[in-house]
Amino acid sequence: MSQSRLNRHQISRHQFSPPQISRRHLLKGLGAGVGMVALAACAPVAPATTGSTAVNAPAKEKTTVVLWSSFTGKNGEAETALVKKFNESQGDVALDYQFQGSYEETAQKLTAAIQAQNAPDISLLSDVWWFKFYLNKALLPLDDLLTTANADLSDYQDSLINEGVRQNKHYWIPFARSTPLFYYNKAKWAAAGLPDRGPETWAEFMEWAPKLTEMDGDTVKVPAFVHPNGGSYIAWIFQAVVWQFGGSYSDPDFTMHLADEKAVSAGQFYKDSVHKDKWAIPTKDVTVDFTNELTASTMMSTGSMGGVKANAKFEFGTAMLPKQEQFGCCTGGAGLALLATTPEAKQAAAMQYMLFASSPEMTTFWAQNTGYMPVRKSALKSKEMQDYFTQFPQFKTATEQLALTRPQDAARVFVPNGDQIIGKGLERITVQEEEVATVFAEVQTILETEAKPVLEALKAVEG
Amino acid sequence: MFLNTSSQTRLIQRPSPPSRPRSRLGSATERHEWLLFLLLVGPNLGLFFIFTYWPLLYNGYLSFVRWDLLAPVKLWVGLGNYQELFTSPDFGKIITNTISFTIAAVGLTCSLALLLALLLNQPLRGRTVARSIIFSPVMLSGAAIGIVWIYILDPRYGLLDVLIRAVGLRSPNWLLDPHWAMPAVVIVYVWKNLGYAVVIYLAGLQAIPRELYEAALVDGASNWARFRHVTIPGLSPVMFFLVLTTILATFQTFDVIKVMTNGGPVDATTTLIYYLYQEGFVGFNAGRAGVTAVVLFGAMLIFTMVQMRYTQRKVYYS
Structure with missing residues (x-):
């Protein structure tokens, strides 16, 4: 300290001041730079929807549907495979699968996303969570979409499909249901x-x-x-x-x-x-x-x-x-729900995935890979499932119990x-x-x- | 040198104010400086406001409403949430848990770290390796450590059980016995954070001038006397810093508890911060979580103020 105090009186300013840029100019520049960065960070990001496809000019643009889900490990692999099958099975809808953590974490993030008006289109919701979103009118009744899509609701396991019904309207389609x-x-x-x-x-x-x-x-x-x-x-x-x-x-x-x-x-x-x-x-x-x-x-x-x-x-x-x-x-387990914020243009596409994931073929695939219940009656009777029961009788017991x-x-x-x-x-x-x-x-x-x-x-x- | 130059600059650019009266932002230069100040401070203040002060204020508001984080309407309940929390049978237990976790974790971290730092400050062989080993858990994520320790602590196949059996004792059921879950969480917390405290202590020890020890030796001071009258006063600012930061960190410890015990068994490891999470993000009760946050914030604020005031008088700054 004493040394610097000495210097302050001994050394004149011009000896050390830079000839071109003054400290103030430098600070001004820095300040403006910081401001620009801050402003840039606030600027809206251009929608990243069809950047590369636009160049190729496809005949028809795909509808992107966002799905939030919760499976890890063996079940996570099966769900990823299911999504891949869906995306490869047709050319109209691109399903964007986003893993969100456990059932609880998915519900927490969905709550935050709804507040931020940035909710996904479809979300997996467990037995203890879907009702909360229903009560807050965050879920869409699916009946019109189901009718338009010609869905055969009578083929769903009655106990499972009926759990997602309130006042004669369906809100929750069985997917990963268990006992x-x-x-x-x-x-x-x-x-x-x-x-x-x-x-x-x-x-x-x-x-x-x-x-x-x-x-x-x-x-x-x-x-x-x-x-x-x-x-x-x-x-x-x-x-x-x-x-x-x-x-x-x-x-x-x-x-x-x-x-x-x-x-x-x-x-x-x-x-x-x-x-x-x-x-x-x-x-x-x-x-x-x-x-x-x-x-x-x-x-x-x-x-x-x-x-x-x-x-x-x-x-x-x-x-x-x-x-x-x-x-x-x-x-128990979880089902799929459509968020009320999903734009009308995407609703049919979202329903397409919900029906695909719970179709007899896919529910068979999903059940055989995870142990969750086949949600369709016809899936239980299918040859694939009957063959599977012979190979793996442990799973047969589970499906027999489902009826009770x-x-x-x-x-x-x-x-x-x-x-x-x-x-x-x-x-x-x-x-x-x-x-x-x-x-x-x-x-x-x-x-x-x-x-x-x-x-x-x-x-x-x-x- | 830079300091000298800038001091000089200030001296030359700001001659003693002339006698003519001026308004606060009178001259163009001052307005200019004020603008520059705003430009520099603004972005930071803006971020602080958005991410710190606004949530703080909004949380205060939420503590007076009943809201499930989703409904469009928040129902004003006045002090209802406060009354509910303070009369809840869980509240006493949660406060006791928070205090016992803090005392045990801070006490063990700071005292064990001091012992280790004194040891590692000696010219011993392999001390650099030992320092690295002790510091390494600090760099790992709390969640990962929690998962590993679940296996270490398991009384049926855990590593710790093998060690405990080797000395002829039986391992308690750490994570499933309400009496042992808190000690288990404290052990893991201390294990994870010890290295940080050791490094800070080591830095403090090395900053104590050698001459003081030499002078004490000449005066015939014993080892204990040198520790008591040279090391401790020399380390006191570091100790103060460590105790304060560790207390604040333990108040906010969440990862280890979430991963290892989920606040259980039967609330045995539910501290204020964990209760806040449970109420807010599992129970979706924004009001009760808001009140808990206010209590936590108040406790930390009062604690910090008391400690600052008290320690300022006691700590020896060179």
């Missing part, structure tokens, strides 16, 4: 001396469970069964169990039943499986555990079958879900965050060993509070 399914490790089954089939009832499974559970002292090393955690949709799987016990989460009119006796007894069954009878443990990813032989069996989505088939180094079997008082199995499924309870799919609210309650009993009746009563109160705005919105939309 929970019982998976078991045949090697472990054989080692325990069990017959090569799934348990008929939970009582039967509880007889088998001690033979399947490997203990390490007093802790379970390899359990007979694993439960998913809240983040991996335990509330979806458990919904089927509640039905099997004769209960439900709620009625379609949002009357909640989680605190009812039957649901509580199902909860007690889950709690005991971990803490009293010790044949199950909660885990982060049931697919990973099953594929790596860290459990003898589990219930998971049919949509996981493609991955298990590709990665498991053992033979696995599938079975319908075990019964208790009755059989119970819900549907029913749509999910409003508490999980229509209450905002319902899946996670119930999932957290289930974690409290399976992980934290809390009393089932108390937890379910608290969860029911939360569900009732959260359902109120939905009921108001529903009244405004549907009257």
Whole structure:
């Protein structure tokens, strides 16, 4: 510091000032430059639609349709192949497939995109998300387009197509639809001396469970069964169990039943499986555990079958879900919806893809590659599918069970965050060993509070 | 040299103001300078306003409405969201989680980093390699680290379980036991961020003049006395900087929690920032997320102000 102070008085200005450009000029130039860059960044970008094709002057310009979707791994590869097949199958529509992350992330980005008025034309929406967009009038009713396109709705699986209907209008076309399914490790089954089939009832499974559970002292090393955690949709799987016990989460009119006796007894069954009878443990990813032989069996989505088939180094079997008082199995997965912001000129093109993706041929291709349900009745009867059943009987079980499924309870799919609210309650009993009746009563109160705005919105939309 | 020239320039271009009265932007030169100032500062201020201040203000507004991020109408509920959050049974737990995560993560990062930095400041063989190894996790993405640690921590086949068994103990079920999930997240956070703190400490240690140590030695100061009276005061500005930045970073830690635990099990690792995400982007409750953001912002602001004021008096700046 002292040195510079000395210099300031000793050195005259002209010795150091540049002869041509003054500091001020330089700064002005820089300032203007920064301003120009900032302005350029704000300038609208020219639409990049038909740049190169315009030069070649094609007879007819393709309509570009944007699709947002959520599949990764084996399922992602199958979807990319499906899109490629579509683009090669015709010359009018170019489908621009854009991966957006998980079901949740896709819904988050779609919300933001709608706010920014930059939504895609078609979006994949899971069972718990499409209704939120419907309530906000963000989805287009598809009936006129379906009629124009001559779609045969009677060939769709009734339980699946009807889930996307509100006030006699279709909003959600089944695509990657699934159900929970019982998976078991045949090697472990054989080692325990069990017959090569799934348990008929939970009582039967509880007889088998001690033979399947490997203990390490007093802790379970390899359990007979694993439960998913809240983040991996335990509330979806458990919904089927509640039905099997004769209960439900709620009625379609949002009357909640989680605190009812039957649901509580199902909860007690889950709690005991971990803490009293010790044949199950909660885990982060049931697919990973099953594929790596860290459990003898589990219930998971049919949509996981493609991955298990590709990665498991053992033979696995599938079975319908075990019964208790009755059989119970819900549907799940995702469907395709058309956004209300899609320009009229593109709507028919978008519908063309939605029908292509759910056509008998493509739903067969998709189902065989992923394990999701064939959404068309004719696809189930087709020769390809029948041949596939012979090669891969595990998949046949899944399709047989489909006929016995029913749509999910409003508490999980229509209450905002319902899946996670119930999932957290289930974690409290399976992980934290809390009393089932108390937890379910608290969860029911939360569900009732959260359902109120939905009921108001529903009244405004549907009257 | 540049400094000297510019000082000189200023001296020559701005002679002492003449006595005649002027308005604030009186002369053409001053107007010119004011324009230049705006031109230079404008773009930055504009960006700050759009990406920082406007979201801050808008968030304040959102904390007073009920909105699902999609509906065309936002319903004004006044202080309803605040009341709902503060009386929610989850709120106490979330605050406790945030505080315990911050204290544990900051305490461990700053103290372990100091020990490592003191060690690596010694003329030891292989210390450059050791420094690189310790620093390397800093460069990795939190999400990737989280995924790797899920496998390391698994009590059935994880690497850590092998080590724990080697000393005759049993691995807890880190990520699925509500008592162990937070320690697991803290371990991963500290492991990831330790290297950064070590590097900052090392820089601080090397800036302490050697003469001070020599003088202390001549005065007969013990190792401890030199550490206590030379190293610690010399490092105090660096410590202050580290503690403050680590606290602010832990308040905002999201990636590791999202990937490893999703805030669970049973909210055991739900901190304020994770709760904000859950309410805003999973539950689509903009109002409740807005209130959480206000609380988080307020906590960080108060904390920063108190700490600045307190530490300014205590820290020794050379």
